[in-house]
């Protein structure tokens with residue numbers, strides 16, 4: 001059975017369609033806030049930088065342990081040599097063999113100390129360069145983290161703005177729809193779901209504004225002969241075709 005609705009109700013359906021189109025546009029705008037992509041890019045960049053920071057932090061901490069160990073090794077040899085030197089200078093050892101052995105130990109300790117100090121120096125240089133790399137990464141991180149924070153704030157506020165707009169429009173649309181016959185609304189919602197968001201279109205200058213296809217003359221003639229309250233559908237796209245004074249019938 002054909003659905004019927006008064007001319008005013010059919011006109012109101014076009015107004016509902018206009019609001020529904022705005023809701024779709026606000027949803028599209030919300031899903032395409034540029035900062036959504038910016039946040040993703042910055043998160044990737046920050047994630048990769050954080051991995052570098054973790055790696056170089058581990059290196060700094062490992063090298064610090066090695067450096068402390070090297071320093072302790074040098075200290076052991078240094079104090080042993082100092083003790084030997086004290087004994088030698090003290091004059092308490094008179095036995096020439098003992099003196100010779102002590103002097104030889106001091107010389108050997110001195111060579112050992114030089115080697116250990118070279119090793120310590122090398123570790124210190126490695127540590128310094130790792131520390132510099134870590135400092136550079138941390139310096140690089142600061143503006144990146146700030147940019148991410150700003151992008152998130154901007155993204156969220158724009159999304160919230162779109163959501164508020166959608167809520168407002170949805171309330172408006174529900175209010176309008178409550179004045180319409182339920183079978184008309186049901187048909188409209190179904191067609192709208194099936195056809196990309198447009199369920200009702202104006203018939204103007206002999207063409208459906210939903211699919212932009214001109215109706216042939218016999219179809220126009222048929223519509224002309226229908227009662228004003230008969231709900232017409234476009235033969236081409238199946239949308240509800242609303243007739244108004246602009247329809248040129």
Ligand SMILES: [Zn+2]
Pocket residue numbers: 208209210211212213234235236237238239
């Ligand atoms: Zn159409």
